[in-house]
Amino acid sequence: MKFTIAQPALLNVLQTASKAVAVRTTKQVLTGILLQAEAGRLIATAYDLELGIRVEVPADDVNMLSVQEPGAIVLSARYLADVVRKLPNREVSVGVGSNYMTEIRCGEVEFHLHGIDAAEFPLLPVFQSSQSLQVTSEHVRELVRATAFASATSEVRPILTGVHVELGTGRLQFTATDGLRLATRWIGSAEAGESAWNVIIPSKSLVELAKILPDDDVPVQLYVSDSHSLFVVGTTHFYTRLIEGTYPDTTRIIPSTHRTEVAIDADLMADAVDRAALIARDRENHMVRFEISGTSIQVSSSSSEIGNVSERIQANRMEGDDLSIAFNARYVLEALRALAADEVVLQFNGPNQPFTIRESGAENGLQLISPILWR
Template sequence: MKFTIQRDLLISSLQNVMKAISPRTVIPILTGIKVEASHNGITLTGSNSDISIESFIPAEEEEKVNVEHIEEGSIVLHAKYFPEIIRKLPEDIVSIEVDSSLKTVIRSGKAEFNLNGQDAEEYPLLPKIQTDDTFEMPVNVLKNMIKQTVFAVSTMETRPILTGVNMRLANNRLHFVATDSHRLASREVEIQDAAVQFENVVVPGKSLHELNKILSDTDELIQISVTNNQILFRTKNINFLSRLLDGNYPETDRLIPTHSKTKIKMKTKELLHTIDRASLLAKDEKNNVVRLSTEGNMIEISSNSPEIGKVVENISAISMEGEELKISFSSKYVMDALRAIEYDEITIDFTGAMRPFIIRPVEDDSILQLILPVRTF
């Protein structure tokens, strides 16, 4: 194997595949990055037991030459050293050459590294995904859906299925749901010409988190293919493969109240900042509980930690309908939900101090955030 490449392209491609590398892997070869040279370009692969990422650097792109002097072949180089070496090389051009004994020479300017490689034959083959069951959507819409739901997955391994985001696709609507059983985040979006349907696809929250970091915020399309136990996200130069979680995702639709007794309309940021301040004194307490109580349009947000002190702040609602209410909740959960809603105004629907309440943007009912209150009053 041999090639000469633009260093900055190699760096950004390495950054992508590094997201899949875990230093704690039990399979030694997965501490390495697979480098494959073909006449079309260079493919890097990183993998752990949950995620595999392939990043491709085309030899030529829009009449620009990225890779030259290619001799086909492949090698596995240690992820602890290879990216760091490339990052610190002195010149913009790097040449990489592997001899028959897996010794890899990396040259740039006057610097010459000899790195011991591993045989690429020993690197596990990524499963081939049938691409018949594919649908596509803009990358930025997918990123938004991830951001608006993934924070609500459970971090406890007691119910592993809740550590993932449930994806459903039916009647041209794609639906993401995440819940840790104290709160639930849900987002729907319309998919055009989706020839597929599925219901019980659960993607690990960590996979979606890493995927979101790799994808740039463009309106280009991303292809998504689902099988029994894998999901593949494919953009022009990246293949992101994740395992799916085993088991049945709980039925969540029936958790969502269909009527409300108190309806408050508020400015998102104003409520967020007020709750943030009120939570400052509740730092040590489990869940950072704060209280909300209504007096007509005046909404009082407060918190009290006898040892430390107390805080009270009144803000005006845009509108308030229904019964007066006193309710306590985890400030963290409500702040997570408010941050996920990228609209200026929200509606909160309460059905009593002990029942879950719902936060939605005023102008968009495709986003829903549900939160269980805390019993204190």
């Protein structure tokens, strides 16, 4: 294998692929990046058997890619990315010699890195006759941002470490829950009528996907097989395994009625909860209280060791019963951040029932939070 390419283009490819490199593994080949040079294109692949990223670079005037000798090699991701990062912004030449020893040359600089036979690298999942849907990168980012944080981090129930992705009834919906709070968000989809499917994608993988999506809004093609999902953005392929099992039926825990409804400025509420959370931060449940009396909300928290805090904020609108309720401040702050709304609407069914937070005037999802029962 032998090719030349502009240093920034090679670095960019390696940085994107690096996100799927195995960190803790005893299989050395999984800590590497597979480089494949073919006529007119370079492909970099990393695959830790859970997440796979394949970046393809076609030769163009900017990246100056030129393949002199097709071939493939696996190089340690940890060294390769750092080596290329520290090279000057010039043409880089990469060539494989005997015993997989790979020469990386750039101006007066000459690195030799031990490589691994490309034949040892695991094959990416194959998608045959899979179901597919076209969305946009902006939508994917929004769906992930609004839901993935709410999934469980503990592996006690592996299903809850994933995001439930459903296509059907005219929309694509992402839902995540850790058992104490739930986040769901959907977008309308014209293609949704044609096919219906529901899968569970690991949250961690979706968060990584959101990171490598380009900043500008581009089409994303989503494929689903029995065992894997695949997001294709331009020439970048993002593979993730699916979590097996049946996701719990979350629709039945979302209340359809309410006894108290409050509309309030989201920043005003977040600032008050954030301050109150200071006093609660060393308690495991981060307990903050709302005492809602008309449009006036008393936000408070207390700790026998540290002290207490209390603040009165004004809602824009309130309907229904007055209410005292206690909740985990971290859950509420994360929900408000996920909504990224100017005004939010809260709906309560008394102090012991889960309450919801929605973006005011938007019908695209909700955040549901279990209260802390009075103690």
